[in-house]
Amino acid sequence: MAIVKYINLYFKLIGAGVRAQLQYRFAFIMRIIGMLTAYTGTAVTMWVMLYQFQTLGDWNFYEMLFLLALSIVSWGFCIILFFHFRSLDTYILNGTFDRFLVRPINPFFHFMAMKFEVSSFGQFIFSVVVLTWVSFELQIDWTIGKAIFLLGVIVGGVLIQGGLLVIISALAFWTTKSEQFYWVAMYPARNLTYYPLMIYPKILQWVTAFVIPFGFVNYFPSTVILEKETPFFPDAIGYFSPLVGILFFMLSYFIWMQGLKRYKSTGS
Amino acid sequence: MGQLNMYWTFTKKAFLRSAVYRFEVWSRTGSNLIFLVMWGSIWTALYAGREEAAGVSFTAMLTYIVVSKFLDGVNEAGTPLWDIQEKVRTGDISLELMRPFDVPLRYLFADFGSVAFYMLTALLPIYFLLFLFMDLTLPTDGFTWIYFILSAFLGFLIRYCVEMTFGLLTFFLVETGGIEDIFYFAMSLLSGSVIPLWFFPGWLETIAMYLPFQSIFFLPISIFIGQISGSQIYMALGIQLFWLVVCYLILRLVWNRASHKVVVQGG
Amino acid sequence: MSIIEVNGLQKEFFIAKRETGVMGAVKSLFKREFTKKEAVKDISFSIEKGEMVGYIGPNGAGKSTTIKMLTGILVPSSGDVRVNGIVPYENRQENAKNIGVVFGQRTQLWWDLPTIESFELLKAIYRVPDKRYKENMDIFQEILGLNEFINTPVRQLSLGQRMRADIAASLLHDPAILFLDEPTIGLDVVAKEKMRTFIQEINREKQVTVILTTHDMEDIEKLCQRMVLIDHGQKVYDGEILAVKERFGKMRTLVVDLEDTSKQRFVTGGELVKQEGNRYWIRFNRDEISASDLITQISQTHNIKDLTVEEPDIESIISRIYQEGFTEQQETVQI
Numbered sequence: 001m002a003i004v005k006y007i008n009l010y011f012k013l014i015g016a017g018v019r020a021q022l023q024y025r026f027a028f029i030m031r032i033i034g035m036l037t038a039y040t041g042t043a044v045t046m047w048v049m050l051y052q053f054q055t056l057g058d059w060n061f062y063e064m065l066f067l068l069a070l071s072i073v074s075w076g077f078c079i080i081l082f083f084h085f086r087s088l089d090t091y092i093l094n095g096t097f098d099r100f101l102v103r104p105i106n107p108f109f110h111f112m113a114m115k116f117e118v119s120s121f122g123q124f125i126f127s128v129v130v131l132t133w134v135s136f137e138l139q140i141d142w143t144i145g146k147a148i149f150l151l152g153v154i155v156g157g158v159l160i161q162g163g164l165l166v167i168i169s170a171l172a173f174w175t176t177k178s179e180q181f182y183w184v185a186m187y188p189a190r191n192l193t194y195y196p197l198m199i200y201p202k203i204l205q206w207v208t209a210f211v212i213p214f215g216f217v218n219y220f221p222s223t224v225i226l227e228k229e230t231p232f233f234p235d236a237i238g239y240f241s242p243l244v245g246i247l248f249f250m251l252s253y254f255i256w257m258q259g260l261k262r263y264k265s266t267g268s
Numbered sequence: 269m270g271q272l273n274m275y276w277t278f279t280k281k282a283f284l285r286s287a288v289y290r291f292e293v294w295s296r297t298g299s300n301l302i303f304l305v306m307w308g309s310i311w312t313a314l315y316a317g318r319e320e321a322a323g324v325s326f327t328a329m330l331t332y333i334v335v336s337k338f339l340d341g342v343n344e345a346g347t348p349l350w351d352i353q354e355k356v357r358t359g360d361i362s363l364e365l366m367r368p369f370d371v372p373l374r375y376l377f378a379d380f381g382s383v384a385f386y387m388l389t390a391l392l393p394i395y396f397l398l399f400l401f402m403d404l405t406l407p408t409d410g411f412t413w414i415y416f417i418l419s420a421f422l423g424f425l426i427r428y429c430v431e432m433t434f435g436l437l438t439f440f441l442v443e444t445g446g447i448e449d450i451f452y453f454a455m456s457l458l459s460g461s462v463i464p465l466w467f468f469p470g471w472l473e474t475i476a477m478y479l480p481f482q483s484i485f486f487l488p489i490s491i492f493i494g495q496i497s498g499s500q501i502y503m504a505l506g507i508q509l510f511w512l513v514v515c516y517l518i519l520r521l522v523w524n525r526a527s528h529k530v531v532v533q534g535g
Numbered sequence: 536m537s538i539i540e541v542n543g544l545q546k547e548f549f550i551a552k553r554e555t556g557v558m559g560a561v562k563s564l565f566k567r568e569f570t571k572k573e574a575v576k577d578i579s580f581s582i583e584k585g586e587m588v589g590y591i592g593p594n595g596a597g598k599s600t601t602i603k604m605l606t607g608i609l610v611p612s613s614g615d616v617r618v619n620g621i622v623p624y625e626n627r628q629e630n631a632k633n634i635g636v637v638f639g640q641r642t643q644l645w646w647d648l649p650t651i652e653s654f655e656l657l658k659a660i661y662r663v664p665d666k667r668y669k670e671n672m673d674i675f676q677e678i679l680g681l682n683e684f685i686n687t688p689v690r691q692l693s694l695g696q697r698m699r700a701d702i703a704a705s706l707l708h709d710p711a712i713l714f715l716d717e718p719t720i721g722l723d724v725v726a727k728e729k730m731r732t733f734i735q736e737i738n739r740e741k742q743v744t745v746i747l748t749t750h751d752m753e754d755i756e757k758l759c760q761r762m763v764l765i766d767h768g769q770k771v772y773d774g775e776i777l778a779v780k781e782r783f784g785k786m787r788t789l790v791v792d793l794e795d796t797s798k799q800r801f802v803t804g805g806e807l808v809k810q811e812g813n814r815y816w817i818r819f820n821r822d823e824i825s826a827s828d829l830i831t832q833i834s835q836t837h838n839i840k841d842l843t844v845e846e847p848d849i850e851s852i853i854s855r856i857y858q859e860g861f862t863e864q865q866e867t868v869q870i
Contacts, residue, residue, distance in 0.1 A: 005662075012659045020647035023688075030443040037446055041453035048457065052322060052467045053314045099643050101608045103660055104631040110660075177291060184295035188302035195306070199313035204305065264624060265610045266548060 006109060014116035021118055028119050035122025039072060042194060043130070059196045062137045063226055068194050069130035071218040074157025075190070076123030082162040084115040085169035086182040092172055092263070101264075108256055138226065146225060149239075156245030157217040161190075163245070163252035164212060170252070173259030193218055198231050205232060213248055216241040274369060275377040282381030286345075296344060297390045304337040307462055322466055328493045329464075331404040335489045336461050338395045339420060343427050343484070345386035346379035349451060352435025353444060362530045372523055376428055383424075407492060415501050419488035422508040427455075427484045429515035436519075439526040454479070460486030466495075480511040536620070537581035538711060538744050539605065544614035546575040546600050546768075574600040576768035577614075584711070587738050587745040589755040589762035589776070597768040598748045602714055605746070606636055619711050632661065635705030635743075639717030642701055644689045650700050651685045654707060661708035668707070675703040678736050695726035699733065706737065712744045713737075719754055731757045764856060771856050779856075788845040789817045789829055794838035802832050813840075 021028065043065060050061045059067070088111070091097040100107045100114075135142065164186055172178035189212060197205050197219040208215040216238070223230045224238035286293065311333055315326045324332075352375075355361045364371050399406065407413050434451045438444055456462055459481035465473050476482050487504045490496040496504050549569045575597040582588050592598050603609040604616055607623035607630045616623055623630040637643070644653040658668050675681050679699040684692055692700065698718060705713060718734065719727045735758060738745050747758060755762055755776060762779065764772035772779065789805065793813050802817065804824035809816040819829055826844050833839060 009659050012656060016645055016648055016652055016656055019652075020645060023647050027443045030446055033446045034449045037449040037453065041449065041457065044453075045457050045462065048468055048472065049310070049314065049463055051469050053316075056310065057313050057316075095638065095641055098603070098606075098608050098638070099641070101627065102606050102631055102634065102636045104628045105660055106628075175291075180291065180295055184299040188299045188306070192302070192306050195310060199309045200305070201309065204309075264608065 006106075009105070010109070010113045013110075013113035017114065017116040018118055021116075031119040032122040032125070035120070036126055039068075039122070039126045043068060046194075057196050057198050058228070062134045063222075063228070064195070065130050066134045066138065066226060067196060067218050067222045069127040069134065070153070070222055071157070071190070071193050072123050073127035073131070074154045074217060075161060076120040076127065077154065077158045078161040078165065079117050079120040079123065081112065081116070081158065082165040083117050085111070085165045085178075086186075087179050088169035089172040089176060089178040089180075092176065107260060108253065140225065149221070150225065152242040153218075153221040153238075156221075156241035156243070159245030159249040160213055160217050163249040164189075164214075166249070166252040166256050170256040170259035173263040189214060202232065209233060209237070213244050216244045275373060278374055278377040279381040279384070282378040283385045284381075286382045286385035293386060293390055296341070296386070297394065300337060300341045300344070301394070303340070304334065307333045307337065324464070324466065324495065327403060327405050328495070330402070331406075331493050332464055332489050333462075334395070334398060334402070334404060335492050336485050338391060339423070339485055339488065340461060341391045342383055342387065342420075343424060345383040345391075346424075346428060346431075347375055347382075349431050349435050349448060352432060353438045353448075356436065356438040356526075365527055365530055371527075372432055372519060375432065376425075379428065405493060407494065412491065412494070412497075415505070416488055416492045419491050419501075419505060419508060422505070422512055423484040423488050426480055426508065426512050426515050429512070429519045430480060430484075433515070433519045433522050436522050436526050439529055454481050455484070458482070459484045460489070464490070464495075480515055483508040483511050538584045538619055539580075539582040539746075540615070540617040541581065541601075541605075542579050542615040544575055544578045544601065544604065544616060545573070545612045546597075546604065546609065547612045548572045548574055573768050575604075575611075578765065578768070578770050579614075580763055580770065580773055582744060582746065584744055585738070585742050586761065587734075587747065587759045589759040590746055590748045590765070591750075591755060591762060592765040596765050598765065599716065601765070602716065602746070602748060606634060606714060607631065632708065633711050635708070635710040635713045637698075637701050637705045637713070637715050637718060639698070639715075639720040642689060642697055643704060644697070644700060646690050647688055649686045649688055650681070650692065653689065653700070653704060657704055657707050663708050667709065671707055671709070674740065675706070678740065679703050679733055694721050695723075695730065698722065698730060702733065702737070706741065706743070709741070710743065712746065715745060715747045715749075717749055718747065719749065719751055727751070727753070734758055766856075785821050786818055786847050787821050787826065788847070789819060789826055789842065790845060791815050791817070791830075791833060791842045792840040793833075794840055802829065804832075805829055 046064050046068070047061060050056065050064070054060065056064065088097065091111075097111075100110045103110060134140070140146075165182070168181045168186055169178045171181050189208075192200065192204075192208070193214045197208055197215050200208075205215070209220075220230065220233070220238035221241045222228070222238070223235065229235060230237060308330065311329055312326075315321060315329065319326060321329075352361075361371060364374070398404075407416065431451070434447060437447055441447065458476045458479055460476065461484070465476050465482060465486050468476060476486075487496065487508060491501055491504060548571070550572050578597070578601060590598060590601070600609065604611050605618055605623060607627035610624040618630055619633045621630045621633065644650065645656065654672070657663075663671070672681070679702065681700065681703055684696050684700070687696075689697065689700070702713075702715070702718065715734070719730050722730060731754065734745065734747075737743060745758075747754065749755060759776055761774065762772070762776050763770060764779075788808065791814070793815065795813075805817040805819040807815060808818050817829065819826070830839065830842065
């Protein structure tokens with residue numbers, strides 16, 4: 001009952017968000033071009049890097065592109081749904097966050113539904129083109145099972161990265177800062193995942209598997225789809241991506257609500 | 269002399285101001301180190317146990333990356349691109365036109381202050397420890413050190429001119445989305461900050477050689493690890509000096525246009 | 536039972552200290568000290584249904600902290616709050632259905648969208664039935680004249696229009712209580728006057744209890760029968776506005792610069808509040824004595840070099856009440 005009403009409300013709210021953004025069409029297109037440039041830049045860097053060396057670990061250029069594209073496709077959805085969480089600090093600082101607290105609905109839901117960032121077409125164009133190209137080059141056999149798994153991985157990736165954005169935003173309740181945490185922690189962490197995790201020190205691999213489970217966004221599932229080995233981890237670990245996503249997101253929701261409780265007692 | 273004194277005040281003020289933003293200091297250090305680990309790991313994996321590649325030893329390559337991330341830290345302590353853009357959009361920069369100083373110079377001197385603070389409190393101690401405990405190569409003679417510092421300083425100035433110029437383009441563009449990304453791409457790849465130019469495919473190396481970006485990372489670091497030595501060093505410094513003059517002139521040109529626009533059209 | 540009951544309300548915050556100087560700057564990188572601030576020390580009051588109450592005090596007095604506790608945004612350190620029988624911070628969502636909130640400087644409307652869309656979204660959020668929605672929109676049109684700008688994006692509205700839309704938006708779900716935080720801030724004289732009429736009509740029409748925080752003494756005078764004054768987190772006055780107006784609203788201060796002060800004489804009808812060199816501040820009640828009478832009295836014995844008459848503003852009234860309490864005044868002074 002309540003959930004149906006919430007879903008209904010969600011679509012109403014994001015509908016408004018989308019209409020608001022479409023008022024700035026030029027900015028919208030420029031952002032897409034910017035994103036395409038940035039990711040193409042990363043891909044070109046990978047190509048230059050492998051021009052001399054052929055492989056990184058035992059990953060060749062196309063496999064690395066697959067890894068990159070898998071990370072970016074779920075990041076695209078993540079931007080749509082959760083990217084505005086990073087600027088919770090600004091909302092708190094200029095007092096607009098209180099608006100979400102004087103309304104009779106769940107504030108997490110209200111905040112989430114407030115924005116629906118439509119500018120992630122750049123991410124989608126890039127990742128779809130790259131995934132298609134790489135599928136040909138690597139002759140990936142897209143069986144139904146693999147395709148469903150890919151969808152599950154994308155959902156898992158959205159939940160993991162979205163969960164981290166939620167946790168980062170929750171930090172604003174304690175420290176009055178969140179946007180900066182995104183740029184100093186999550187942005188570099190996401191960059192780490194553009195490359196196969198096996199090249200990093202063991203401790204870092206362990207962290208990205210079990211603490212901030214970025215490994216489940218693209219690296220572990222990629223090894224399953226590309227049938228590669230994962231040193232230090234069981235080869236089947238990638239299958240857990242969707243589950244890890246759900247658990248991690250639940251945890252992050254809990255942290256956010258704890259933060260809100262704290263905000264209500266300090267007001268800053 | 270009085271002029272210099274005034275600009276020096278900006279340096280001092282920026283130094284003190286940096287201390288207030290302690291969170292920035294810690295966070296910038298954190299992300300700098302993450303990227304250091306990332307590129308260190310990538311190069312370790314690329315060498316994959318080989319002693320050398322393209323005539324460059326693994327130790328030299330690792331040193332290259334560490335020095336590069338150090339310079340990264342230095343350069344990022346200055347006023348960042350998005351901040352310049354923000355100042356243009358909010359009109360802060362236009363307001364400064366009314367004051368009796370040269371605006372690009374004023375920001376440069378302020379940058380000296382924040383860079384000095386960041387170097388003293390974070391970069392120098394951390395990278396000193398890194399060099400102490402990691403197996404890296406240090407220049408053995410004092411002259412190389414002097415040339416490196418000189419070259420790195422020239423690189424810093426070039427980077428400043430380029431970044432400021434890109435930032436000032438905000439005066440002429442409604443939306444700057446793509447501009448930033450081109451800048452950051454050039455800064456990371458074409459400057460040789462993560463991949464030295466000698467590993468580039470020939471044609472790309474040639475392109476990079478004819479652009480100013482290599483002066484920011486590639487030339488100073490190559491001097492540091494001894495890839496550029498002897499009379500080549502003077503050549504490198506000459507190239508940097510040339511680009512500094514060119515980039516400075518472009519900055520002046522863009523700035524004059526921008527301030528003209530403010531004066532005539534009110535921003 | 537009163538619609539709002541506040542008993543022994545307290546709220547403390549901890550604030551980081553700013554260090555000064557170069558060493559302080561470097562030190563603050565590693566260590567930070569905190570000081571305790573009691574934003575609300577001990578406040579009690581109750582408000583009846585349909586009342587319009589001015590809740591006022593200087594900046595940092597604890598006004599918005601109290602309002603936040605009444606709306607469920609903040610949890611008190613101690614004390615009891617009941618709004619319409621509900622404890623706001625325990626049942627925030629339930630409480631939210633009973634209240635409407637307008638923050639004068641920050642809109643609750645969707646900035647980039649036509650105004651009507653905000654109303655439709657709020658209708659969905661508060662689950663206002665279609666019939667009720669239509670009736671209310673008609674009333675708002677009648678009182679606030681919404682239709683003239685209902686299809687304009689919020690960002691293009693004038694400040695006065697935006698405030699009207701914001702007030703309507705906060706009343707859409709028929710709240711029993713309306714919190715207005717600086718509803719006339721930034722408006723010009725005409726728009727202010729209009730806004731006050733709107734608020735009065737809404738209070739009458741919908742029987743809404745209104746709590747108003749403002750810096751504008753006129754807002755209070757025109758709208759409220761009662762006011763609660765707070766300063767430094769404590770209640771300093773709670774009662775009829777008339778009483779305060781009687782006491783202070785009619786008070787003026789005559790500032791005179793005299794040529795010489797050797798001769799002394801009594802002036803009746805005024806009170807000397809301050810003296811600096813040859814400058815005297817004499818407070819008087821304009822109903823009891825006119826400024827010109829006072830000046831005539833003084834000029835009989837002294838040569839007046841310069842003079843001005845000051846009217847009291849809310850800040851000075853509050854600080855006076857805070858310093859002196861609500862006492863009777865003296866009539867005679869010596870200058």
